[in-house]
Structure formats: C-alpha cells, structure tokens
Amino acid sequence: MAAVRITAPMEEEMPQKPKLLDDTESARAWWGKELRNWRNVRSLSSKGLGKRVHLSGTMIERIEKNERLCDAGLARRLDDALEAGGALRRLWRLVEEEAAGRSDDADSSVPVHRPAGRAGQADWVLDGYPPGLIDPGRGESPSVVRPEDIAQVLAAASVIAEWDNLYGGGGIVRSSLYGQLLWARGLLAADYPSALEADLFAAVGRLSVVLGASAFDAHEHEDATRLLRFGRWCAERADDWHLRAAALNWLARQSIWCGMPDEGLTHAEDGLVRADRLTPREQAMLHNARARAWAKMRRPGQALAAISRSDEVFGPARENEDVVWMSFYDDAQHHGDTGHAAFDLALLSGQSPAEATARLTKAMDGYTDAYVRSRALCGTKLATLIMATGDPGEALTVAHRALDELGRLRSNRAVEDVMDLSKECRRHADDAEVVALRERIAAAVRS
Template identity: 65%
Template sequence: MPQKPKPLDETKSMRAWWGKELRNWREARGMSSRELGAKVHLSATSIERIEKDERPCNANLASQLDDAVQAGGALRRLWRLVEEEADKRSADADKTPGGPTLDGIGTPTTGMLGLSPPVFSERSLSPVERRAFFTLGGIAALAPGAFIDLLPGSGPTALPKMVRPEDIEQVTTAAVTLAGWDNLYGGGGIARSSSAGLFIWARGLLATKYPPQLESDLYTAVGRLSMVMGASAFDAYEHHDATELLRFGTWCAERANNWHLRAAVLNWRARHEIWCGRPDEGLTHAENGLVRADRLTHREQATLHNARARAWAKMQRPKEALAAIRQSDEVFDRARDGEDAPWMAYYDEAQHHGDSGHAAFDIALMPGQSPSLAVSRLKTAIEGHTDDYVRSRALSGAKLATLTMATGDPQQAVVIANRALDEVGRLRSKRAATDMQDLSKASARYARKPEVAELRSRITTTVLA
C-alpha cells in the first residue's frame, strides 16, 4: 500500500511554499510524481524532492512544471516571489554591521504599530505585496511563517519587537469590526476589501516573540480574525480562500486550546461545505465540533446540531434532520446569558430559528413533507433580526418567499420577496444573490401574473447590479 504523502511545511520559506503549491496542482490534476516527472524529464524522486524543498529548482524548470500541471501561469508568478525572497536575503547578507538591527523576521527592533489597525488600499501596498495579494488572490499569507518579509521595515505596518496585550486587543477589534461590516454589507463589500493588510499584520504576530502567558490569547485573537475573514470569503464565493482561512482558524483555536473558538470555526466549515454541495464533509465538521460537547456552551452545541440538520437535509434524510433540529432546540432552551464567548453574541433566538429554518426549508421541499415548521421558523427569524443583521434577515426572507411561492401562494410570496429584495440590494452577498435566483426559478410557473413578472424583473436587476 503506498504511503500517505508527508505533510509539507510551507512556513519555512517562499521556496517551500512554492513546492507545496506544486504538489497541490499535481494532485488537483490527478498526476503521480512519476507522471509529472516524465513530462519534464525528471524522476519521481526529483519531483518529490522539489515539492519538499530538498532539491534546487530554477525559473526555467518552474515554467516547465507550470505547463505540465496546467497551472495557467500561477506557478510562474509565484516563482517571482521565490526569486525576490532570495534577492532580499542576499541583500541582507551584504549589509554592513552599521545598518538597522533586525529581530530575526525582517522587522526593525524599534517602533510599534499605532492604535488604529491599518486598512490597505492597493496604492498603500508595496510592489511585492500588490503582486502577492492581487495576483494570487490574497490568500498567500496563510502559512504562519510566509510573507513576514513582505512587511515594510518601518511605518504604520511594522511588527512590534514583543507582542503586548494591546496588540492582541487590536486584532480582536479588527475581527469585531470586520464581522459587523460583513453582517451589514455582505462578504463582497468593505469587509473583504479591508482585510488583507489586517491579516498580514495579525499573522505576523505569531512569528514575533511573545510572553508565554499571552500565547492562548494571541492565537485566539488571530484565529477569530481568520474565522471572520473565512466567513466573509464564503459569502463572496471566494471558496478556496474560505477553506484555507477557516482551516487556519481551526489550527489557531487548537493551538490556543480554545474549545469555544474551535466549535465556532468548525460550525462555519460545516456550513461552507454544505453550501458547496459537500454535505457529508459538512456533517463531519459538525460532528467533530461536538467532540467533548461537555466543554461547550449550549448555544455552541445548538449551532453545531443545526449544521448537522442542514447536512442531513441536503442528503435527503428528513428523519435525521428533524432529530438534529430537536436536539438543537433542547440545548438552546438551556442557554444562559453570560456563558458564551463574545463571538457568539449573534446567536440569539432569531438566529437559532433562522439556522434551523434553513434546514427545515430543505425538508419542506421533499415529497410528502409539511412546510409548517420551516414557515414558522423563518417568520420568527425575520421578525427577530435587528438591523445589525441585515444579511441574515434577507437570507431568511428569500427562503420564506421561495417556500411560499412553491406551496402555491404567489401573492403573499411577492410581498415577502420585495421586502427581502430591499435588503439584498444593500448587500454585496453572493449567497443572497443565489437565493434570489432560486426564488426567480420557483416563480416561473406564475410568470404571467403581473406582480410576479415585476418581481422577476426586479430580481434580475438587483442580482446583476
């Protein structure tokens, strides 16, 4: 039986990161190391050593490998960063002792970040940062040790010499702010545009010296930021970014030994996988989150049971889905104020009914199933969501309108849908846009009704805006 490939550590250098990306592309194309080697006249062992950063590579070979795995130039572009890192290290080695003293990660020993977390525009990024974030999609900085060298040596983005509680508080404030923007404007709005620089700096703290007593708080704060950004990327349909950010958030939570953050991130991973058509993987994440449920709060358990319900519903298993909803209700009813971490503040009665209502929605569309549970849940969610959670209210409204249309009441569906459309028009949310497209499909049989025709036209205009 062939051995499982050794996990690669992309944190050592840009060259190590490039090797891991090569393996990712090779595996994505279903190629063995031997098959790839044959295309570039190398042995399987040589390919594996390049992937492990144990064998030299150059620009010409990198270009050949890009062609062989059909990476479309991604590996060529990434190789430029490998060369720039090598050039920088060479330049650093040539510096005289009288130059600025560095702390080992390319950051001056003096200078602290100001009180306000930086928000990067394209113009404020260095040429290397621009190439990394706008060519590679912004996700390249995920590995704990990668891209630290891209941080300017001075100015507002300089890393501190030693992490302080105030630095951790800035990361937490960034996560709270981005989460608020995400709920108000959707994942494709300001939250997504503003997060790259914040994340580079926050991740950089993990490679900075810190007192042992701050380790858990530091990894919790960075993990929380990663979770918020992952959820935002999910809403913007940047699915690769969402997967990597949420995976990184899970790693941070486990490094911090924070069971509460771990449960929250795994809930998002479950929801993301389910939405992407992989309910079995989503169910696995939800079940994994419930490991040692005795360490979780009641609301945390409720979110994960609702994720289980959504997975079962997508797998056409109504009995299991309804059982999971009942379990979620039972633990949610035992929730107590003050027992949850701050990031669970969103999970109130409206959110609970919305999450379970989305699972009940999928059940209601199955033959022989009643829509009453879904209708009741979604109505409660819509009525209970405050203006701080516009997207959640819009998503529940779209589902309720679709269900009402599907069950034969187009007039009432139009009323519900128009209210939801008012809110979808304020968002940059591809999830909301997809739900509206589903509503338009459900309304096709009533397209000759003037009010439905007007609604369908308005959906098209809103979604394309």
C-alpha cells in the same frame, strides 16, 4: 482650423488573448491546462464554470494558469461540473504524487521560533498554518507583542464581523482582508511572554475565522477554506474549544453550500467531539449544521432528529455564559438556522413546509437591523418556499422586503438565493406581479 488629436485606443480596450499555458512546468501546470481544455470542449466561459462550482471566473482562470492553488475536493467538483468522466480526477493524482515527491526531497528540519522570555519552554512551530494563506505584502508587525496588540486584533475582528453582517462579504470587507491578517499573523512570529500565548493565538484565530466567513459569503471559497483552517489551527494552539467550534461550524456551512454535505457533516461532528466543553448555544449551532447536511443529503429522519436535538440543547442556554462574539446566536439565529434546514427538507424531501415557514418567519421577525444579511437570507428562503408551495401573493410581499435589504448588501450568497427564488417564480409565469418580481430580481443581480 483647430487641430484634431488622434489617439490610439487604450491597451486595456483591446481584446485579450488567453495566456498560453506551459504544461511542461509541473504536473499542476499540466492539470491547469487540461482544465482549460475541458472547459473549452464544453463551450463554457470561466464565469460559467465558476458558477457551477461556486467560484468567480477570475479564480477559475487563475487556477488554469497555476496562479492559485486547487485541492483534491475542488478538482473533483470541477471534473463533475465539466462531465470529464474522471479524467481530471485521475490527473490530479499526478499533482499529489509530484507534491509528495518534492516534500520527501526537501530538508526535513522544521523552522522554529523561540520568543523572548520563554526560556525552557518547548519550541513552537510557526509554519504549521496553511502555506500560501495570503499573498505576500508589506506589513510591519511589532517585534514584541503587548496586550494592547492583542486587543487591537480582537477589535478588528469585531468591526469586520459587524460590517459583514450589515453589508455582506464583498466590497470594503473583502478589500480589508489581506492587510489585517498579514499584520496579525506577524504577531505570532514576534516575541511575547508565555502569559500572552493563549490569548494571542486565540485573537489571531478569531480574526481569521471572521475573515474566512466573510470570504465564504463573497464566494472566494479557496481563501475561505484556508482562513477557516488557519483559525482552527490557532484555536487548537490556544486550547480554545469555543473558537474551534466556530471555525468548524463555518467550515461545515461552507462545505454544505458548495455541494459537499458529507464533508460538512464531518466538520460539524468533529466540532461536537467534546460537546461537554461547549456552551448550549455552541452545541445548538453545530447541530444545526448537522441538520442542514442531512437535509441536503435527503435524509429527513436524521435531519429532523438533528433539529430536535438543536432545540433541546438550546433550551437551557443562559445569558452571559458565552464568549462575547457568540452573542449573534440568539433566538432569531437559532430559528433561522433550523429554518434553513427545514426549508431544504420541504423542497428536497417533500416534507410539510409548515415547520420551515414558522421558523423562518420567527427568525425574520427577531433579527435586528444589525443583521441585515441574515434577515434577507431568511426572507428570500421564506419567499421561495411560499412561491413553491403556497400563495404567490403572500410570497410577493416577503420577496420585495428581502430585495429591499438585498440592495444594501454585497453578498454572493444572497444573490444565489434570490436567483433560486426567481426560478420558483417561473411556475407563475401568467401572473403579472410575479413577472415584475422576476424583472426586479434580474435588475438587482445585475447591479
């Protein structure tokens, strides 16, 4: 008789107990434990809480275990999501007080870097970007920066932006993030001639903004915020107002998406502080962010005025007057962005859906195959709008086209939009084709 091998079950198959949290380590550790306590009181899984604040369940668990940083804005959102009555907000003050105390006790001297070939130049502080921006890892940046290194960073940013538009912010785009930025950031600590200074900071900032926008699409909002803020910091070091506008545009859009339209409006208006230094497309882009913020705040007058202003400044735009990476902002993108704001006005403030329908339709027709995600997002919004206010048969055609494209993406933003479409389908529960659409959406989300 053949011997029968009996093997023990693999360790990872065993149910894992939640990690015991030590709330005596620090105020931040105490706050993390209280976050878990409130989550348990509300009978919420980490994934369930994450959905309410646009984070992954894994990120919630890491915050609870004091393995990932939180900030005051996220602390407020978590308090609201858990209906903690301000308990988490109040406790967060102790976290901030502890952090401030440690800062006061620390050595006030700032490490500086003096690159070769810049004798007599002012010292440049290289620890000014957000701490903990990326996890420690292995990466060997050059000791001396050459123009070819800067070109390589810009090429990486272009490739990632292209992948992001085609495939979404998850998958291979997400997995490539840390190594590339670690290498690029290392260039800032290398020696470089003063003639390359602005180009170097601009290139590293450009990569950071691209990666931040991609992290936003993947719903890795803490990373996205750090990356976009770092991109803005680099832009200001390089005195690059075009890159600064791009960073603030994405910070605005992320804040609005995360339910903080007032913060988003602040970012957008900060970007427009010196509008005379921006091109018409850049100004229109930021006015679109203003419009979306006002629409989310149910302020139709201000939102419509911002859309009108965006149209006005976009009109005189000329070819070849923008930086290369602003080429995405064409007629289709303009109508898509303004269409999203008009969409919110129609569903949140009862405005006529005609404006949103026209703009989203024009955007869908104008997007090329290089912008699959943008086309899918516009299609999903249009289908949702028609399902809510018009003919469900017409909505079905648009929705199925958007779902065809969604299957090519790893985009949590697209998934969230399509789930909103599914909710609107409930009003037509007696329509067999609409029921079939909801089933297709559920299958797409599961995959």
